[in-house]
Amino acid sequence: MLSKTAAKRFFVVGTALCFGAFFLLTLDTLARIPAQTNQETMTDAVVRGKHLWDTSNCMGCHTLLGEGAYYAPELTKAYSRRGPDFIAAMLRDPEAMYPGQRRMQNYDFDEGQIEDLVAFLEWVGRMDLNGFPAEPDLGEVSVPVTSTDSSVARRSDRPQVFNQMCIACHALGGQGGAVGPALDGVGGRLDADYIKRWLTDPFAIKPNSLMPKLPLSDATIVELVAFLSQLKD
Ligand code: HEC
Ligand code: HEC
Incomplete structure (x- = not known):
């Protein structure tokens, strides 16, 4: 059995140690952010794109870094998954991309705004998020080869x-x-x-x-x- 003073000391020292540990871990996390986000590559275009992202409420339908709504595709890796041209075409005119089944609205962005949003998504895609979300699979997996002709594309x-x-x-x-x-x-x-x-x-x-x-x-x-x-x- 601990005496009352021993228990008190145990509580105080334990709390102080845990607080210290969490404090140091928090500092450590904050210190890593600039490197993990490649902060030095954050151009003005990226910043403008981020403002457009926020003011256009893209998160009302999409998730980014896993946050947002689950109506439309996750966009953290959209840049490597779809490439800049597809993204630009989607932002220019979603209806033209999916005729008759438009679910994303047309924001009537001008070309400069589209470039900013693409720059923002490119920057987000390069963040080191400790493996989240998985890199899109753009290769390797082979399609069943039904012919003996080796020119059949894998x-x-x-x-x-x-x-x-x-x-x-x-x-x-x-x-x-x-x-x-x-x-x-x-x-x-x-x-x-x-x-x-x-x-x-x-x-x-x-x-x-x-x-x-x-x-x-x-x-x-x-x-x-x-x-x-x-x-x-
Ligand atoms: C009303 C809901 C909605 C809003 C708001 C919205 N989107 Fe979308 N978006 C969609 C849907 C749904 C799709 C999937 C394609 C489709 O079915 O039209 C999509 C597809 C995309 C794609 C292609 C993704 C892929 O993997 O093919 C990009 C890029 C995109 N949206 C960017 C944006 C950006 C940037 C904004 C804000 C400026 C935005 N979206 C706002 C619904 C929305
Ligand atoms: C946004 C959706 C979309 C994208 C992206 C897209 N396609 Fe298509 N594609 C279609 C649709 C829908 C049809 C059928 C068109 C029709 O008959 O009106 C089609 C038809 C085709 C056909 C004719 C197929 C046939 O059997 O008659 C070819 C070939 C084709 N696409 C190739 C491509 C290639 C290559 C790409 C990439 C560069 C591509 N498509 C990207 C939607 C798309």
Whole structure:
């Protein structure tokens, strides 16, 4: 049994030690923040993007760093998952991206504001969050290879833009979005010239196309056409 004084001393010393430990740990955490957030790379554009993020109430639908509402996708890794061009296209006109099923509103941002928001999301994506959320999987996993032809694309052979933009709406090998048709075997259905014209401007082929005209460079289109044309089965 502890005497009354011993118990009191035990309480006081124990409390002081725990307080000290938490205090030091808090200081340690605060000291790490500048490095973990890459504070020195925080440009004016990032700061303006953050203000737009707050004043536009993006968190009313999205989460960032796990905080916010669960209506729309988590955006912490949106930059590496979708790439800057997709994000910019989404902010420019969500309705054009998902015709007839718009769930995100159009903010009528100007190009400068869009750049700021993209810069903000890029900066957020580079934060060291001790592994949260997991890095988007943009490679490695192979799609079932049904042909003996070794030129059949495995997922790691896909152009990066395919794994960022196209997979948002199209599935390949059973993985990806279902907004557009699955692209397995597309090279057998459509010839290279048609695919090229389709990617350049879907509306030139189909005025009521449900696929948006995406911001793709000529080089990217060449790369995508070569990739899609070899998906024969
Ligand atoms: C009314 C709800 C709502 C608000 C507010 C909203 N979004 Fe969205 N957002 C969505 C939904 C839903 C999607 C998924 C695509 C779809 O179905 O339209 C989306 C998709 C996105 C995407 C693409 C994500 C991906 O992984 O493909 C980005 C980037 C994005 N939003 C950014 C923003 C930003 C930045 C703001 C604030 C300026 C914002 N959103 C405000 C609902 C919203
Ligand atoms: C925002 C959604 C969306 C994105 C992003 C998207 N697509 Fe599409 N895609 C569609 C829809 C919807 C269709 C069907 C269009 C229609 O018939 O109106 C389509 C059709 C196609 C077709 C014709 C398929 C067929 O069997 O006729 C090809 C090829 C294609 N997309 C390739 C791509 C590639 C490559 C990318 C990436 C650069 C891409 N798409 C990005 C929605 C999308």
